[in-house]
Amino acid sequence: MDLSLTAEQEMLVQLVRRFVREEIEPLERRLDPDADEIEPADKSRLIEKTRAMGLYGLDIPPAYGGPAIDLVTRTLLAIEMSQHRAGLYAPCYGVFGGAGLAQLFEASEPQKEKYLYPVLRGEKRGFFGLTEPSGGSDPARAIRTRAVRDGDHWVINGGKIFISGADKAQFGLVFARTDPDKGRGGVTCFIVDTDTPGFRVRRVVHTLRSAHYATELSFEDMRVPHANILGKVNGGFAIANDRLTRQRIPYAAGCIGVAVKAHAMAVDYVPQRETFGAPLSSRQAIQWMLVDNEIDIRQARWLTLDAAAKADRGEPFRTEAAMAKLVATEAASRVVDRCIQIFGGYGVTKDFPFERWYREMRIRRIGEGPSEVQRHIIARDLLDSPLH
Amino acid sequence: MALTIDKPWRPADQVPQVPAQLGVFELADAAGVVVFIGVADARSLFGLRGAVADALQAVPGAAGFRYESTSAYHTRYRELLMVHQATHGALPVHNAPMQLGRLQP
Numbered sequence: 001m002d003l004s005l006t007a008e009q010e011m012l013v014q015l016v017r018r019f020v021r022e023e024i025e026p027l028e029r030r031l032d033p034d035a036d037e038i039e040p041a042d043k044s045r046l047i048e049k050t051r052a053m054g055l056y057g058l059d060i061p062p063a064y065g066g067p068a069i070d071l072v073t074r075t076l077l078a079i080e081m082s083q084h085r086a087g088l089y090a091p092c093y094g095v096f097g098g099a100g101l102a103q104l105f106e107a108s109e110p111q112k113e114k115y116l117y118p119v120l121r122g123e124k125r126g127f128f129g130l131t132e133p134s135g136g137s138d139p140a141r142a143i144r145t146r147a148v149r150d151g152d153h154w155v156i157n158g159g160k161i162f163i164s165g166a167d168k169a170q171f172g173l174v175f176a177r178t179d180p181d182k183g184r185g186g187v188t189c190f191i192v193d194t195d196t197p198g199f200r201v202r203r204v205v206h207t208l209r210s211a212h213y214a215t216e217l218s219f220e221d222m223r224v225p226h227a228n229i230l231g232k233v234n235g236g237f238a239i240a241n242d243r244l245t246r247q248r249i250p251y252a253a254g255c256i257g258v259a260v261k262a263h264a265m266a267v268d269y270v271p272q273r274e275t276f277g278a279p280l281s282s283r284q285a286i287q288w289m290l291v292d293n294e295i296d297i298r299q300a301r302w303l304t305l306d307a308a309a310k311a312d313r314g315e316p317f318r319t320e321a322a323m324a325k326l327v328a329t330e331a332a333s334r335v336v337d338r339c340i341q342i343f344g345g346y347g348v349t350k351d352f353p354f355e356r357w358y359r360e361m362r363i364r365r366i367g368e369g370p371s372e373v374q375r376h377i378i379a380r381d382l383l384d385s386p387l388h
Numbered sequence: 389m390a391l392t393i394d395k396p397w398r399p400a401d402q403v404p405q406v407p408a409q410l411g412v413f414e415l416a417d418a419a420g421v422v423v424f425i426g427v428a429d430a431r432s433l434f435g436l437r438g439a440v441a442d443a444l445q446a447v448p449g450a451a452g453f454r455y456e457s458t459s460a461y462h463t464r465y466r467e468l469l470m471v472h473q474a475t476h477g478a479l480p481v482h483n484a485p486m487q488l489g490r491l492q493p
Contacts, residue, residue: 036462167488
């Protein structure tokens with residue numbers, strides 16, 4: 001198996017690596033260590049640069065104006081884009097753009113006119129409303145938000161939690177139960193305007209991500225037109241599940257990028273730092289930590305690229321995406337933890353990015369399906385048994 | 389966690405007793421009306437103590453302060469601003485306009 005990069009991939013990786021070092025890191029030195037936004041003027045300037053590089057809107061399909069780039073290359077770039085302090089959750093502070101809500105590419109043409117195209121033009125923002133207080137790992141059963149048909153409308157009652165960006169969004173995708181007897185086959189996805197009466201952002205949910213909050217939402221007799229159903233009635237689970245599977249690959253890549261950066265900083269540091277008359281790099285205890293870092297990173301990288309390659313070939317990749325997410329999040333957590341140990345007291349200060357990565361990386365073992373659910377998916381595919 | 393800082397106002401001469409930690413704070417005028425909401429982030433030289441002292445000097449009419457130590461200073465700061473905006477229809481008079489989310493507590 002040839003794991004080497006093509007000339008084009010190598011060129012793109014070097015281009016993004018240089019962009020991070022020359023454009024992102026200098027800006028970041030002036031920001032608070034927990035910041036996840038840059039000044040609007042800086043963002044506009046950098047977006048112009050990524051447009052000029054031909055890399056703006058990496059996740060937008062070419063038919064909608066995005067660059068033609070396969071998932072393996074996209075994964076390699078995601079690994080580069082996260083190699084800075086805010087990189088895990090705000091890779092390059094968003095200046096490479098995003099697809100917004102990828103599910104909208106499957107929307108009807110009137111829905112695209114109202115929601116997708118304004119998102120692509122930067123005029124509207126959306127949120128993804130799946131998780132509920134009753135759980136997020138098993139949406140087919142945990143969704144208790146109810147939608148009941150009333151003429152040309154549906155009346156939605158319930159709530160969501162851990163929802164990012166709902167307080168600033170103009171609309172969102174809300175998953176609600178439309179048939180209480182059908183489990184995963186009884187969930188429908190609605191496009192909900194946030195100015196709909198009955199829609200309410202109840203509170204901010206503070207987490208380990210100190211610069212970014214989630215929100216809790218409530219829906220009270222919220223009337224949504226039937227025309228705002230995304231896909232089919234009772235077809236929402238497939239929409240949610242497809243998104244969760246695809247998202248696991250870039251999610252894993254972001255973790256690998258942070259691990260690569262943390263590890264590189266540790267490798268640079270150990271020859272300089274002396275203890276008891278000798279550099280840390282001469283200590284076997286430290287050497288073995290670096291070796292374990294290197295092995296963790298390579299394992300995670302290969303599994304993630306393998307998942308991306310299978311997706312690019314049009315083969316089933318659910319198991320591979322689950323393995324990538326599981327291994328990358330756990331391996332990167334270990335790498336960051338070891339790097340903190342190597343840096344000692346400095347490792348836990350805000351003078352260095354490790355403490356932020358440590359906090360944020362902890363979330364990655366839960367977000368987008370916790371490690372246990374990834375193992376459950378892999379086991380189910382191995383045993384070819386239904387999810388119980 | 390209370391949505392607002394639910395503590396009594398302290399006079400300005402108590403600033404030296406404020407911890408040098410990360411957090412958020414509010415300033416009030418003599419009538420107890422919130423006139424400024426601030427944050428002591430990791431760039432603040434002496435955390436809340438320094439940030440509150442600087443703000444008391446910079447904000448005209450500020451007579452008292454209250455604070456909350458928190459490592460979630462960014463999100464708590466935005467939450468306080470959003471709650472104030474939702475409750476009073478506007479930000480405190482000495483806070484510059486900024487893009488905030490809509491909260492309906």
